[in-house]
Amino acid sequence: MFFASDNTSGACPEVLAAINAANDGYARGYGADEIMARVTRHLREIFEAPEAVVHLVATGTAANSLALATLSQPWQGIFCHRHAHIAEDECGAPEFFTNGSKLVLVEGDHGKMTSDSLEAALATTQQGGVHGVQRGPVSITNVTEAGTVYTPTEIKALTARARYYGLSCHLDGARFANALAATGATAAEMTWKAGIDAVSFGGTKNGCMGVEAVVFFDPAKDWEFQLRRKRGGHLFSKNRFLAAQMEGYLEDGAWMRHAAHANDMAARLAVGLAQISHVAQWHPVQANMMFPEWAEGTHERLESAGAVYYRFPAPSGREAARLVTSWSTTAEDVDRFLAAF
Known part of the structure; x- marks a missing residue:
């Protein structure tokens, strides 16, 4: 009767089988392996985004922090719910990897921001000219830390508010599959079709041993993310074992x-x-x-x-x-x- 967290469960059979298969023979390192190429194609199909950029890291903290660092500047604020995972459970990693971006906490019942609560935070930021924190990306957690779920319509309302101020939007999808299962939405409907620019696509909490995908829908973000991932110590030499987990996870809709x-x-x-x-x-x-x-x-x-x-x-x-x-x-x-x- 283990209900402490979904990351306390073991790796699912599909993932273990894929890791074992990947262990046979040799493969190029640092993401140049054929398994990674297949994973990229598969995630592009899932997201209905043929130009999407896909990279893998081993932890959700790295996925969120590196994605946000790619979307923000050190003098900007990152807008998220007061109880978002990046605010309460990342040990300051987003601030560290962004080189100082400030998390601006937004109110909302049951773990969810609303367009109005986000507007209240946005409207009162960037009031001090050069002396104040500037507006930066919005980060949405789905499933939320309260166990609730944003629908694509609710996400669209938040991204529309962000777009009004010229801001990009990130989705922390550590439990992304659970959110899709709860709403019946497609991956595309929950992300870029709803105005999301980048998503941390979780695997660890749903049967993987330890892998998360970072997906950017703007290919122009590719090179900067690669540099940040390497500089941050999150580029795996034997990337095929991250890719194998993700391939087993995605195969046949597991x-x-x-x-x-x-x-x-x-x-x-x-x-x-x-x-x-x-x-x-x-x-x-x-x-x-x-x-x-x-x-x-x-x-x-x-x-x-x-x-x-x-x-x-x-x-x-x-x-x-x-x-x-x-x-x-x-x-x-x-x-x-x-x-x-």
Whole structure:
């Protein structure tokens, strides 16, 4: 009953098989391998973007930070939700890789910015001439850190506001597949068709061992990203093993099957929790992550039964947790957890 995070699950069989196959023989290094060429073609097809630039890194922190560094200048602000992953869980990496860009935190219920809340932040930035932080890119997290999901229409509203100020837009898609499974949107509809310039396409949380793709829809960003990735120490010599993971992940739609399964297990869990009178959810359950609150003493009972998850601060007399389902969560895991109540 492991609900701590989807990155605590193992690598899926498709990925392990692809890594094993890639280990046979020799291949050119630094991304010049044939597997990488196939991955690039496949991601261009998925995004319906034949000119898209595709590069791989091993971590989400590197993907987000290097992408934002390519889109911004050190004197600019990067606009993101107050509880965005880049704001709360990257140890200042975006600021480090951008050489000083400031994160400008935007309000919004349930982890989501709105056009109005983004406008409020944009309108009050760049007021001091040369003395003030200048406006820079907007970064949207989907699935959000609250477990909620932006629809393409909601993303379009945010990117339209950014475009009004001449700003580019980045999408942190660590759980991108879960967002697509939740909305039924295509990868193109969730990104460039909605006004996104660059996306961090997650794999690690959905069955990969450790790989993320950075996709730019403007080929002019290619060379700068390559230089930043190398200078930042994130260019893998044996890139074929990153590419193999991504190829196994994408092959025959494995990435979407695993995301849909994780979402289904979260829905099963949410339905079961809704039947327990003392349980309430902090946010709508829309993908594979939730934040339930329950009666005091529940943590001890659940953990004694073998449940693993993150505890969260709660009001006096109550307890709260974050629960995340993954590609390998089973219905039996969910039912045993519910039975432990």
